[in-house]
Amino acid sequence: MAKVLMKGNEAIGAAAIKAGCRYFFGYPITPQNELPEYMSREMQKVGGCFVQAESEVSAINMVYGAAGTGARVMTSSSSPGIALKQEGISYIAGAELPCVIVNISRGGPGLGGIQPSQADYFQSTRGGGNGDYRLLVYAPATLQEAVDLTMEAFEAADYYRNPVMVIGDGMIGQMMEPIEFREAAKRELPPKDWATTGTKGARKPNIINSLALDPAELEKHNFHLQKKYAEMEKNEVRYEMYNMENPEVVMVAYGTTARIVKNAIAMLKEAGINAGLIRPITLWPFPIRAFDEIPSTAKALLSVEMSMGQMIDDVKIANNGRLPVHFYGRAGGMIPTPDAVVEKVKEILGGVK
Structure with missing residues (x-):
């Protein structure tokens, strides 16, 4: 076609x-x-x-x-x-x-x-x-x-x-x-x-x-x-798991922000850092079950949004206290860049003991 x-x-x-x-x-x-x-x-x-x-x-x-x-x-x-x-x-x-x-x-x-x-x-x-x-x-x-x-x-x-x-x-x-x-x-x-x-x-x-x-x-x-x-x-729950074999950090993002995150994941890989993505396709029902599939290699979660953190509540509920949850967002029409997401991931890993 x-x-x-x-x-x-x-x-x-x-x-x-x-x-x-x-x-x-x-x-x-x-x-x-x-x-x-x-x-x-x-x-x-x-x-x-x-x-x-x-x-x-x-x-x-x-x-x-x-x-x-x-x-x-x-x-x-x-x-x-x-x-x-x-x-x-x-x-x-x-x-x-x-x-x-x-x-x-x-x-x-x-x-x-x-x-x-x-x-x-x-x-x-x-x-x-x-x-x-x-x-x-x-x-x-x-x-x-x-x-x-x-x-x-x-x-x-x-x-x-x-x-x-x-x-x-x-x-x-x-x-x-x-x-x-x-x-x-x-x-x-x-x-x-x-x-x-x-x-x-x-x-x-x-x-x-x-x-x-x-x-x-x-x-x-x-x-x-x-x-x-x-x-x-x-x-009706729909989601995508991306690069989730052995991630150190798992990012959660949807819509076009998830596309930006995928570029950041490629950049992190070049720097020797493995990161993954959970992409909700249904925002409701939220894909809670996807968080049960996170590998034991993950040290933290990062919610990346074009907002002040509205999805992070659902991320925390789905995570159920298993991993530290971090946030990076832009607002007002500003768009996250892959470079900024990469820096946030490096900051998170630098603070993980």
Whole structure:
């Protein structure tokens, strides 16, 4: 299959259409603007619908409505825009509706800047909306992976009747790489007999709602959701182990930061230092089991992030006190360099007794 050179935002849009997305609702914000721009041009070619809503709040509630019909639907935004969508995301998770949410992240807090960042880790894995809900969160490191995971996201959303997020920093959205559009692995999906498609007199109306005023009923619903999330934790964890034969230091990084770390690992090897990488592909569920595979040669862990250390909490939980945990991060749109990561590793090893 021939490869096509595409920008990340456009490639994600193309992958969504290929996966059967026919409704897109969004609002402009840098650095994801090329994605809705692409969808505005291409959706009509496949009989789909594109709407630029009047706000992010409106966009996510349009997603709620379209998802209620059983259609494949997506929205995209960047950091502060995703923050505005959090209430609607909670409603959608509570109503058990499938949709895909793309976050091409930028620096913050607040409006921040338009440069790449990974400071939305808490927002994506903990959720800014109310209640006990979870999203399946994919974090691609390449544009090919962004395409593949976007297509997979629609299958997973339908399978679990749950919102799925694809999160990439601004570099994922803005860089160009050659990609190919492969067929997504198909899941055996349950029928959408819950959808509001009109009864035609054949059945009682379906009611889609996240409101439950009876505490006992709401608790029962929460227990049901937790069983679903437990299935995600059992079946959906994805990660990469890189150069993990006999590392002295194991780094943990995701997205484009993991690519920088791989370059640092090559530089460390030339200096006679063996380092490895655990790369979470699902930020939630976090790959806790990967840390059980760390060889006994490892003396320390290093979390490398484009944030002030949001992933380090999950690293510490997964590590379970076995190794010292260190951190190196840049923020505000600044990007870690391989040289800086190398120096941090040497500093750590210099302090290990």
